[in-house]
Amino acid sequence: MSSGSAQRVTARGGDLGEFSTAVGDAYFPHRLDVRGRPEVGADLRAVDLGPVRLARIGWGSExxxxxxxxxxxxVNVPRSGVLEAQVSGAHVLSLDGQATVCPPDEPTRMIRWSADCAIVGMRIDRSYLADDVTALVGLAADSMPRQLDLRSAEGQAWWGLLATLGSEALRNPDLVANPTVARRMAATLTAALVTACFPDEPGCGEARPRIVSRVYDAMEAxxxxxxxxxxxxxEAGVGIRRLQQGFRRYAGTTPTHALQEIRLARVHDDLLAGATDTVADAAYRWGFTHLGRFAAAYRAAYGVPPSATLRGAGRS
Known part of the structure; x- marks a missing residue:
């Protein structure tokens, strides 16, 4: 299946050989064992968004x-019926309102895929998901759960996007033929999935991803x-390059510049409060070692030299 494309394949009768091949091409290669008589026709609908593929698969037989x-x-969501699996040695039974999460390059066996079970699946390239999990929550992708509850607010948000964007792409194949649109859809779905798998603690109100927040908190402290x-x-639990990417993407700055802003704010507070005898004492106290560069950065941030702020505090 080519990137930026959509397709539909159907099959009637009990011979699912060609249909299985189509599923392998569109979603994942697999070994199929037919365990029951056909009840309805097999149906496959698939969309390729580049690093992400979406598929709706019903075999019509157990x-x-x-x-x-x-x-x-x-990530497989049964819309009806039963999806029972052995995933990385764990037994996972998913019904409507749940999703089975299968890791890459590890054997997974869907022990029972009932005849009335049609799944909506999302395939995400290993490195693509790893980047988002690390950037958004500061964890390794192998921390992904093996089952996702779609009844949570985050799970409902991801499922709503998946259903809406998948349906739109199938109705309008020209939409995903545009690589920019396809990748934007892939990014939106993946970020929503990560949020659903790693919801923030209640009440944390965290606007930034955790890898960025952790470093900000440590520098503030x-x-x-x-x-x-x-x-x-x-502090973030990631590599330097990943940290820099996270700050650029989610804070619009670099870690070094963020640290400078924190230090400047501390010096500014001391000068305003008259809590220091000299500008140099305040600058050194908060980690500045080059007074010339400090003074230039202070003026750029506050519009006056630091000495003017200190003098103003002395007059108050």
Whole structure:
């Protein structure tokens, strides 16, 4: 199946060989075992969004399906019937309102895929999902749960997007033929999935992803510390490059510049309060080691030299 495309395949009768091949091409290669007589026709609808593929699959017969899911995650939502699986050695039974999450490059066996079970599936390239999980929640992708509850607010949000965007793409194949549109849809769905799998703690109100918030919190707690890029990355639990990407994407700045802003604010507060005898004492206290660069950064941030702020505090 080519990127930026949509297709539909149907099959009648008990011979599912060609249909199984189509499912393998559109979603995942697998081994199929037909366990019951056909009840309805098999039906496949699939959309390729580049790093993400969407599929609606109904076999029309009770089957078992085994796949290693090479190179990609699978998130399968049964819209009816029963989807019973062995995933990484764990037993997962999913009904309507739940999703089975299958990791890449590990054997997963759908022990029972009932004849009345049609799934909506989302396939996400391994590296693509790993990037979003790390950027959004600061964890490794192998922390993904093996089952997702779609009754939570985050689960409902992801499922609503999946149903809406998938239906729109099938109705309008020209839409996903545009690579920019296809990748935007893929990014939206993946971010919503990660949020559903790793919901924030109630009441945390966190606007930034956790890898960014962790570093901000650590720098706020100890701005005078001689922070290095490696130490910042260690606080976030990611590599330096991933940390920089997270700050650019979600905070519109760099970790180093964010630290400078925190330090400048602390110096500014001290100068306003008259809590220091000299500008240099305040600058050194909060981690600045080069007074010339500090003074230039202060003027750029507050529109006056730091000495003017201190003098103003002395007159008040």
């Amino acid at each position: 089957v078992s399906v085994t796949s290693d899911h090479p190179g990609a995650w699978a 100890d701005p005078s510390r001689d922070w290095t890029a490696a130490e910042m990355a260690r």
